[in-house]
Each structure stands twice: as C-alpha cells, then as structure tokens.
Amino acid sequence: MAANWLPPVALTASGRPIFLPGEVERYLLPAVDLEPGENSALLPLRSGLLVLTSHRLLWIDQSSTSGFAIPLAAVINAFHPKKSIRNMFASPRICIQVSSSPDGRVAENGTRSEVITVVMRGKNDPDAFYGRLMEVLRSRQWEASAAPERGDFGSGSPESATVATTERVRMPVVGVSGILRKEQELWESTDKSLQEAFQDLNALMSKAKEMVQLAEKMRLKLLSGSSAQGNPNDEEMGSKQEIQDWLLSVGIASPVTKESAGALYHQQLARELADFVKMPLEKAGGMIALVDVYCLYNRARGTALISPEDLLQACTLWKKFDVPVMLRKFDSGVMVIQSKAQRDEEVFARIASLAQNPDALRTGISPSDAALTLGIAPALAKEQLLAAETKGLLCRDVSLDGFRFYINLFTEIDPSDIYLIKNNGQVHLWLSSLSMSG
Amino acid sequence: MERLGDFKLPQFFNYPPLFTLQPVKETREKQVQLWKELILSYCRSQKIFLIGLEEDFPLFSNPVIERSLSHEAREVFLSALVNEGRAEWMDKGHRKCLILWLRIQEWADYILNFVKENGFEDSVMTIEEIRSGVETRGTELAGIDRGLLLRVLRLLEQKGKVAIFKGTSADDDGVKFSA
Incomplete structure (x- = not known):
C-alpha cells in the first residue's frame, strides 16, 4: 500500500471526508502530490485532492475512494521555497515540517521530524494556499475542540457554571414537558451567546460553530432521553421526532463554499x-x-x-x-x-396495488389520493402515476370531475368478443367492485 | 347491463377511461380496437349507415357514468374504421361518416347471393324495392343507405352482373340482375 506513513481518513459514501467535531474546511487544491522526506523509502502520493481544514491537511485520491491525513497538531513548521532559476519551471511546492515517530510515521509529539513536500501540479495559487495554511496553523483551532466539551457555551460566565452544576442534580427528563423545560434552561443560558451572534453577520459566522454544537448537543440529549424512557406515548414521540428532525437539519458544520x-x-x-x-x-x-x-x-x-x-x-x-x-x-x-436503490418496479407495484383496491377500481385515483397513500408530494405522485400510465399499468379518465387514473382494463378485453369476461381477471375484479357499491 | 335500443352494451361500457382518448400508444391501440368493434356491431344491429360527428349519437355517450366522447375521439375511432375499409368519410371536413359493417365488396357478394337464393336472376327490381320492398324484408338489404346501394350496384354493373337503368323519376331507377 502506498501510504501507511499517514493516518487514513474516513470518507462518506460519496467521497467527501468525514470531519472531526468542530472541523471546518478552509481550502481545496486539486492535482496535488505529497512527497515524503528525501531520506525516506516511503512512496509518494500522486495527484490527489488536498483539503486544508481547521484541524488537518487531508489528501484524497482522484477517485475519492481513499484518503490520508496530516494532523495540523503534528506540523512544526511550513515554508514556501523562493523561486530560483533552478526551479523556475518546476511545479510550485510547499514544504511542511512534521514530527514523526521513529519508524517514520507522522504523529504528534514525535521524536523525529520529517519534511513533506506538497507539489502542486494543477493551475493553483500556491501563495493563497500558503497564506491560508499559515493562518490556520496560527489559529490552532484543533486545540479548542480537543479540550473537554463541557461548558462550551459562554464559557467563563458565572451563570453557565451554575447551570452546569444544577444540571447534575436535576430530576430526570420525562416527557415533552421535561424536554421543553430543559430547552428553556438551555435557551436562557445561551441567550447571551445568541444575542451576540445576531449583532452582525461576522459575529454570526464566528458563532456558527457554537450554534451547530448547541443543536448537536440538544439532539443527543433528546436521543438519550427517549431511549431512557420506558413507555412514551406516540404523540410525545412524534413531537420529539419533530424536534430532532429540526435539529438534524441544522447540521452542515462545514459547508462547501x-x-x-x-x-x-x-x-x-x-x-x-x-x-x-x-x-x-x-x-x-x-x-x-x-x-x-x-x-x-x-x-x-x-x-x-x-x-x-x-x-x-x-x-x-x-x-x-x-x-x-x-x-x-x-x-x-x-x-x-x-x-438509485429505488426501483421503478417497486413504485409501480405499489401503484398497482393502490389502483386495485375496491374504491380505486370504482372511482379511480387522483394524484392527491396517491400522494396521501404513498406519502409523497402530489406533483411527484402525479409523475409516478403518469409513468405507470406510460408503462401500460393505468389509463386515464378526463372529465368534468377532473383527471383520474384507473387500472388498465383495455389490455384484457378481447376485441373479438367484447362480451366475454375472463374469470378472476382485472375486468372481473372491477365489475365486482361496482356491484359492491350497489 | 343497459341496452341501447335492442343493442346489448358490453360491461366495459361503464368503464370511464373508455371515453377518454388514451395517450399511451399500446393502450390507445387497444381502445381503438374496442371502439371499432362497438361501432360496427351497434350500427349493424340498429341498421345505421351514417354517423354525423356533430350530431348526438347514442353510442358515443354514457349517461350512467356521465361520460361522452370528445369530437377528437370520435374522429380518431371513425378514421381507424376508414383506414380498414370499414367506413368512409362522406365529406372533406369529416363531418359525416358512412359505416360499412359489410365492406363494398361484401355487399356486392351479399346481393348476388340474395339474388341467387331467391331466384331473381333475369328479373328487375327498383332501387326502392330493394331498400324497402317485401322481398328484402328481414335481410341486411332492408333499409340500406341509398347512396351505398347505388355504389354497390355500380360495382356489380362494372363486372357485368347487373344492369342499371333510369326510370321516370329517381324512385323508378331500376336494376336488372343477370343470370
């Protein structure tokens, strides 16, 4: 394997890196090589995507199937070699001095040091990248989130300290009222940080991480609350689910910009x-x-x-x-x-069974009926019904009553004997639904 | 199931999509076939030769389910019959359609057969006698459209099977069947 000298990075199903808590993407460079130190026998990494985050330097291969990370905590120094006549036409490079373990692996607090060269093969702006890298290194954000999570909000203020202590002796959270009470307290304690946050957009941006953390924290509390509860009634579960959904949809911590x-x-x-x-x-x-x-x-x-x-x-x-x-x-x-996992056949099967229930046989189905039964938006339901029609499963009835779909009986009727009704066929089914209604 | 006059309607006459022109090709083909069949058997049973597209036609609407065929649908179904030689447009505007539950040639054969079975060889009949006389009562010829009958007879004349001659008035136009 190419690079066991760097710790691997977990990737999502679609090839985006999974970020650490609080980690924010800062800069991306395509077509980048990573070369280990000169004395090393290790293989270089060729032509990947380099992602600078607030915590790490990530390298992801071209097909986005694997990646490696240099924790910024291990970076001792970075320098940008001056252009000389010798390297004028070579690809721009930036050298990063990192600490490493005796066997050559990059690690924090290593006893040795190693120089990794970042070679930029694409049309990139090395100075911009270097500037951003130094900015990130100076801000040392990885240290902030490596510290214990407790008391993140408005840390240092006496109020939050009190909340933190009272939290420990409080009654267990039970039911929606418990969640609401807990939220209320959280809101009060974070009121200040919210007020600060909304003063101007810049302040909001700098508080964004805290806001996301707040949301994440509340979500976790809700999750643990629901699992601890013995016999919650459905309504409570429903509203809890709703709150959870809300919070979950807050959560892209480091959006691509x-x-x-x-x-x-x-x-x-x-x-x-x-x-x-x-x-x-x-x-x-x-x-x-x-x-x-x-x-x-x-x-x-x-x-x-x-x-x-x-x-x-x-x-x-x-x-x-x-x-x-x-x-x-x-x-x-x-x-x-x-x-991609959703097959059209499945959808058609659902529509077919929907169209064959007695009411639908008698009066057809409208897109809104289908939307209700299938749990999808009416516009989508209509598309799916139209697709099923194209497939020959359904046919349409346009009248003053509107636009409705019926199970397709045309295919079953024999034009050479229009009075014939096959036993147990669709026509038979349709007729019996008519007689049921009287 | 309801009836239209003495015509027995098929069960699917109460199926609402029957009255909406289907946009999907395969479904439409099936629908057109059913309508062709319906129109021919209805017209045959009711001795209907002409369908006016702009007039009310009992088969083209179903008051029970409150559906009726659009003008476009009527034209599509009748055109399908025309394409098969089972109908003919009477005018360029496609407002009137002659329905041939028997094709022209089949009518010609029918007449020859009728003549033979009834021993009318070498005898003379007027057009009106063929259409409403006692001789043809109970046969397909009773009530046949005049225009259609003349066309069939002209076809037979070309083949030397009949001779048409003019009478004093249109009603007296006659035809002599050859042996």
Missing part, C-alpha cells in the same frame, strides 16, 4: 449534497422533488446559501461520481432526486 473550494466548488458540492439528501430521501420514500431539496439543503447550510443553478450543476455532476443518488427528469420537466 465557493471561497473554500474554488474551481472544485461544484464537484465538492455534488458530493456534499449526495451525503445530505440521503436522510430526506429515505423519509420521502426514495424520491424527492428538486425544489424541496433546494429548500432543505439551504436551510441546512444556514448562511452559505447556494443558487438553484449551483444545485442543478451539482446534481448533474453526480453522473460522473459513484454516488447512491441520481437526478431524474420526468417528461413533464419536473426534476427529482431519486435514490
């Missing part, structure tokens, strides 16, 4: 989006309208909003990646995101 990703923007956006839509897709039964995704996604991103064009471009890029979702355009022009 044009600033951080540059030319790689749409590509990285596509990967982030593929990860994001997984949950809403599951909930929506495998298909979700593009406009809905646009709203959900921007809500999750919070501040760094994307335009509809960006979203569309990101979705069209999916074709090039191995992601579990796809963009689909119906004949009508309605666009949806569909999970």
